[in-house]
Amino acid sequence: MVRLPLALAALFATSAAAAAPLTATQVLNQLNVVSLNTIDSTSHVDGRTWAGGSVNGGDYGQHLSQAPASAYAGLSVGGSASNLHVNGGGAVVNGSLSNATINSGVAVVKGGASSTNFNGAAYVAGAAAWNNYNGGLVTAPTAAMQAADSAASSTNFKQVLTKLSTSLNGLAATGSTVDVSGNKAVFNAKAGANGVAVFDLETIDEGLFSVGEFEFHLNGASTMIFNTDVTSASINANFLGGAAQAIGGKAIWNFYNASSLTLGSQFGGAVLATGATLTNWQNIEGGVFVNQLVQRGEIHLQPFTGTISAVPEPAGVTLLLGGLAVLAARRRRG
Numbered sequence: 001m002v003r004l005p006l007a008l009a010a011l012f013a014t015s016a017a018a019a020a021p022l023t024a025t026q027v028l029n030q031l032n033v034v035s036l037n038t039i040d041s042t043s044h045v046d047g048r049t050w051a052g053g054s055v056n057g058g059d060y061g062q063h064l065s066q067a068p069a070s071a072y073a074g075l076s077v078g079g080s081a082s083n084l085h086v087n088g089g090g091a092v093v094n095g096s097l098s099n100a101t102i103n104s105g106v107a108v109v110k111g112g113a114s115s116t117n118f119n120g121a122a123y124v125a126g127a128a129a130w131n132n133y134n135g136g137l138v139t140a141p142t143a144a145m146q147a148a149d150s151a152a153s154s155t156n157f158k159q160v161l162t163k164l165s166t167s168l169n170g171l172a173a174t175g176s177t178v179d180v181s182g183n184k185a186v187f188n189a190k191a192g193a194n195g196v197a198v199f200d201l202e203t204i205d206e207g208l209f210s211v212g213e214f215e216f217h218l219n220g221a222s223t224m225i226f227n228t229d230v231t232s233a234s235i236n237a238n239f240l241g242g243a244a245q246a247i248g249g250k251a252i253w254n255f256y257n258a259s260s261l262t263l264g265s266q267f268g269g270a271v272l273a274t275g276a277t278l279t280n281w282q283n284i285e286g287g288v289f290v291n292q293l294v295q296r297g298e299i300h301l302q303p304f305t306g307t308i309s310a311v312p313e314p315a316g317v318t319l320l321l322g323g324l325a326v327l328a329a330r331r332r333r334g
Contacts, residue, residue, distance in 0.1 A: 019071050019154040024164040028304035030070040035293040036158050046301035048072045054079035064088035068303050071151035090120055092152040108145045161274050161289050165256045169227050173200040184213040195222035196307050202229045209233045215240045223306030224251040231257055236264035244268030248285035248302030270304055
């Protein structure tokens with residue numbers, strides 16, 4: 001994360017109101033990609049992207065008109081950015097920007113800018129050279145720029161997403177099963193009363209992620225949570241019957257222990273792996289929430305529409321609290 005001079009920080013601090021931090025549900029819904037560190041891309045992202053570090057390459061905000069409403073820019077970057085295109089929603093770059101096109105929306109660059117086309121209003125704090133300001137260059141950030149900048153720094157994504165991953169891992173399995181036969185795995189969801197089906201993959205995940213075909217039966221489930229403790233995985237399974245698109249907004253793959261993930265085929269569902277470097281060679285139908293992203297396939301807009309359940313208290317704790325409540329009531333009556 002680039003540290004800003006005090007004068008520049010004060011300039012943006014004059015915005016009317018700081019943006020509220022996002023909840024985990026809002027992050028999954030409003031952001032298509034969150035990389036806690038860097039992004040290296042040769043492909044595109046349909047929705048909004050936030051990166052804590054630098055961004056090199058890629059196309060962002062490709063279908064922002066279809067995305068849920070959000071105060072976030074099409075691309076928000078904590079470091080510097082280069083060799084990229086932002087189709088919609090504008091950009092906030094904490095460092096420098098070079099060899100880029102910001103096709104629409106306001107742009108905030110807190111470092112220098114070079115060889116960049118700005119088709120919306122732009123604010124550049126540092127040195128500027130060989131830029132085209134088709135939407136105008138302003139000498140002070142506008143209200144829209146201040147709002148986008150405030151949103152970009154409002155949420156501690158590492159904290160929110162790590163807490164979410166830990167919470168999901170604490171959910172009890174709901175009786176959902178995975179049947180592996182030959183080169184095919186069949187996922188049979190069994191949901192609780194809230195429509196959430198939790199799969200505990202810990203005892204089978206290493207073998208599971210080596211098969212070539214995934215088939216899914218939701219059986220009425222509105223949400224599927226897949227908890228896995230693999231430290232690394234290379235997943236090349238084909239999602240049969242258009243399942244990748246069908247479950248994209250309903251599924252979360254919680255790789256809570258992973259440091260390295262590679263997806264070699266089209267993948268369906270949100271990828272939650274706050275400690276991992278993710279490399280995707282084919283399209284992902286769903287959100288990406290990782291430590292670092294090496295993007296070689298498209299990441300499609302599939303806002304999460306499922307339910308994130310609260311972690312149930314252990315039975316012993318529940319009984320203890322219940323007993324204390326009874327004792328307290330008796331004392332009050334006495």
